[in-house]
Structure formats: structure tokens, C-alpha cells
Amino acid sequence: MKKDNFKIAGQLLKSRLIVGTGKYKNFKETALAIKASGADMVTVAVRRVNILDKKKPILTDYLNPKKIKYLPNTAGCYDAEESLRTLRLAREMGGWKMVKLEVLGDKKTLYPNMIETLKATKILVKEGFKVLAYCSDDPILTKKLEDLGASAIMPLASPIGSGQGIVNKINLSIIIKNSKVPVIVDAGIGTPSDATIAMEMGCQAVLVNSAIALSHKPILMAEAFKYAVISGRKAFLAGRMQKKLYAKASTPSKGLI
Amino acid sequence: MAKIQLNGKQFVLNKKHSLISLLKKFKINEKKVAVELNGKIVNKNKFSSTVIKNKDKLEVVHFIGGG
Numbered sequence: 001m002k003k004d005n006f007k008i009a010g011q012l013l014k015s016r017l018i019v020g021t022g023k024y025k026n027f028k029e030t031a032l033a034i035k036a037s038g039a040d041m042v043t044v045a046v047r048r049v050n051i052l053d054k055k056k057p058i059l060t061d062y063l064n065p066k067k068i069k070y071l072p073n074t075a076g077c078y079d080a081e082e083s084l085r086t087l088r089l090a091r092e093m094g095g096w097k098m099v100k101l102e103v104l105g106d107k108k109t110l111y112p113n114m115i116e117t118l119k120a121t122k123i124l125v126k127e128g129f130k131v132l133a134y135c136s137d138d139p140i141l142t143k144k145l146e147d148l149g150a151s152a153i154m155p156l157a158s159p160i161g162s163g164q165g166i167v168n169k170i171n172l173s174i175i176i177k178n179s180k181v182p183v184i185v186d187a188g189i190g191t192p193s194d195a196t197i198a199m200e201m202g203c204q205a206v207l208v209n210s211a212i213a214l215s216h217k218p219i220l221m222a223e224a225f226k227y228a229v230i231s232g233r234k235a236f237l238a239g240r241m242q243k244k245l246y247a248k249a250s251t252p253s254k255g256l257i
Numbered sequence: 258m259a260k261i262q263l264n265g266k267q268f269v270l271n272k273k274h275s276l277i278s279l280l281k282k283f284k285i286n287e288k289k290v291a292v293e294l295n296g297k298i299v300n301k302n303k304f305s306s307t308v309i310k311n312k313d314k315l316e317v318v319h320f321i322g323g324g
Contacts, residue, residue, distance in 0.1 A: 020324030030322055045323025046291075048264040048316065054284045059320050075323050085293075089318050092291040092298050160324070187324075209324035 004237065006204060008182055009098060009130035009151035011069075015039045016199065017229040018071065018184065020209025024218060027062035033212055034063065037222035041069040043100055043207065045076070046086045046093075065094060071132065073100040078113065080120035087129060098151070099124070100186075102134040110160040110187075114141050118148060125149035134186050137171040139178060152181050154207065157198065158188030161210045165194040169201065176202045192221075192228030199232025200240070259311040276307040280317070290319045 006013045019039040024030040034042055042063065050056050063070075072090035074083035080103060087099045101120055105113040112135050124131050130151040135142055137155040145153050155175055158164035165188065166172060176183050182204035189195050195206045208225055215221035259270045263283070270279070276299060280287045292299045293316040299307055309315075 021322035022324045024322065027322075043324055044320040046318050047321045049285055049290055049319050051264050051266065051283050051285070051317070058289065059322055060289055065320075070320065072320065073323050088298055089291040089293065089316075090320075092301070093289070093318075093320065207324075 004233070006182075008132065011098065011130075013040055013069075013205075015041075015226070015229070016205040016233055017195070017225055018043065018205055018207040019212065019222070019225075020207065021059065021063065022075075022209055023213035027057055027059060029218055030059075030213075031062040033218045033222040034068065035222075036219045036226065037208075037212065038226040039068075041071050043071045043073045043209070045073055046090050069098075070094075070096060071098060071100050072096050074102045076104070077102065078104050078106075078116075080116040080123070083116075083120050084123060087124060088127075091129070097128060098130040098132065100132045100134060100154070112136050112156070114138070118144055121145055121148045121150050132184065137168050137175060139171060139174040142175050142183075143178060146179060146181050150181060152184050152204070153179060154184045154186035156187040157185050157194065160187040162188050163190030163211060163214075164188050165190050166197060166201075169197075172198070172203075173201060192224045195225055195228045196232035196235070199229055200235045202236055205229075259309060259313070261309060261312070262314045264315070264317055270309065274309040275305055276309060277304040279309050279315075280304070283317075285317060290317050292317050 006016050015038045017037055017039045018041045019034050019037050020043045021030050074086045077083035083103050090096050103113045103116040105111045114136055121131050121133055132152040133145050133150045134154045142153045157166040184205040184207055185198040185203050186207040189208050189211050198206050212218050212222045261268050295314050
């Protein structure tokens with residue numbers, strides 16, 4: 001069988017599970033969970049350095065950006081301008097060109113503001129960024145993102161941190177069918193079986209944070225997600241059986257006594 | 258003497274500082290941060306030649322955990 005490589009913007013990734021680094025108990029747990037997940041790309045956020053507490057541990061001490069790929073995000077940004085500022089700073093920090101654009105609509109739903117997302121994508125692509133765009137599961141808008149040059153589109157399964165799983169499978173199927181760039185389900189995955197479903201549907205990857213970090217045993221859950229994503233991908237490649245209305249015996253009736 | 262704003266907080270500098278010496282004063286590893294001076298990103302190779310002036314506004318950022 002041909003090797004099932006996963007590439008975003010020409011970048012080869014070993015794992016189809018991308019993991020967020022927020023909400024863990026501490027950085028040690030973050031690092032262990034990421035190791036257990038097998039992910040080779042993690043999302044990170046850009047924030048002010050705490051200048052008064054210099055002893056506070058920092059993420060890069062626990063997750064070496066030379067060993068694991070950082071995907072800077074724009075979490076907390078509510079318009080194109082703020083997100084551009086954040087990602088330009090991220091790029092300056094270490095040359096990160098592949099970024100997760102996430103422009104939020106409001107604090108209650110954290111639903112993407114697609115007007116600002118499209119605006120920002122256009123500018124970022126022009127500036128040479130490889131944009132992975134968090135977006136609504138609207139097939140027309142995801143197509144627009146692709147037309148503007150997004151490297152991957154990341155429709156939500158359900159609201160960020162809600163753990164509701166994939167609420168609109170029909171939209172997601174249409175998006176997968178119509179996209180030429182990788183479709184990565186981002187946000188709303190609650191449990192490994194949700195990730196498996198996304199992968200079985202034909203998503204190229206999934207992005208998970210809360211479902212791992214907020215589980216009772218994040219390191220164990222990270223490993224569960226690793227297998228769930230592999231499992232879903234293999235099932236997609238294998239192609240599922242057809243659904244039938246009536247039963248069909250698995251055992252042949254020939255030779256029945 | 259220069260009054261500056263660093264990450265939203267006011268500081269008074271008693272001696273002349275370059276950006277790199279300012280980061281050192283605050284024990285910030287310059288390799289792990291990006292700096293915005295009065296709204297403009299400062300290229301890493303300009304850290305030592307950039308002089309901090311009165312009323313400068315600085316934002317020093319790094320990566321933290323996020324989804």
C-alpha cells in the first residue's frame with residue numbers, strides 16, 4: 001500500500017492528531033500528554049511575558065520547539081488586525097510561518113468571525129504565512145478560505161471547549177468532499193470516538209485540547225486519542241461496508257444440519 | 258531618566274538602555290521573545306542597536322499554552 005503521508009503546505013507530519021497545550025495542570029503534564037498523544041505539532045498562544053515573576057516556568061522549557069512543531073494561534077483575537085499583530089509577533093519569535101488563524105466572534109460562543117477571518121487570511125497569505133484557519137462549518141465560506149490561499153481549513157465540530165462532538169455531519173461531509181486542502185476538525189471534540197468519526201468521514205486530521213486536558217487522566221486520554229485517530233484514518237482508507245435495512249447472516253447456510 | 262511602559266506597567270529607567278540591556282535587566286531571555294516598540298515589531302538583530310527613549314511603549318511576548 002502507498003504510504004499514507006500527511007502534509008500541510010508541503011510540511012510532512014507524522015501524526016494526524018494535533019494537540020493544544022492549554023488548560024493542563026502544569027507544564028510537566030502538558031509535555032507528558034503530548035508525548036503520549038504522538039502528536040508532532042502543537043498549538044501555542046502568544047501572550048505578554050510576566051515581567052514581575054521571573055521564576056515562573058515557561059512553555060519552551062518543557063516543549064522544545066526544535067523537536068515539536070509549534071503552531072502559533074490567535075486565540076483571544078476578535079478582529080483581523082489583532083490576529084495579524086499576534087501572528088507577526090509569533091513569526092518574529094522564531095520564524096514560524098505556519099499559523100492557526102482563529103478570529104473569534106464573541107466571548108459566549110467563541111464562534112469564528114468569518115468576515116474578519118477571510119480578511120486576515122487574505123493579508124496573511126500575501127505576507128507569506130501558511131494559514132490554517134479555524135472556521136465555521138459553512139461549505140461556501142470554507143471554499144472562500146481555500147480560494148484565498150488557506151493551507152488548511154479547520155471547521156469546528158461544535159463550540160470550542162464544549163465537548164459536544166460533531167454536530168453537523170452533513171456540512172462537514174460537504175466540506176471534506178469539496179476541499180482540495182486538508183480539512184482538520186478543530187474544536188468541540190469531546191472524546192476519542194468523536195475523533196474517530198471525524199477521521200472515518202475523511203478529515204485529514206483533528207485538533208484536540210480540552211478533551212485531553214480536562215479529562216481525569218490527561219496522559220492516558222492523550223494516548224486514547226492517538227489510537228482513535230489512527231483507527232479512524234485506517235477505517236477511512238479501508239472503506240466501510242454498506243448499511244443495509246435487513247439482517248444478513250455472517251455464517252453461510254450451506255451445510256446446515 | 259526615561260519613563261517607559263513595559264507590558265502595560267510603568268517603569269522609570271535611571272540609566273540609558275538599549276533594548277537588549279533592558280531585557281537583561283528584567284531577566285528576559287531575548288531568544289525566546291518577540292518585541293513590539295511603539296506598535297512596531299523590532300527585528301531580533303536590532304535588539305542591541307535599539308535605544309530605549311522616554312515614553313516608549315514596549316510589548317514583550319512569548320509562547321504560552323493554548324488550544
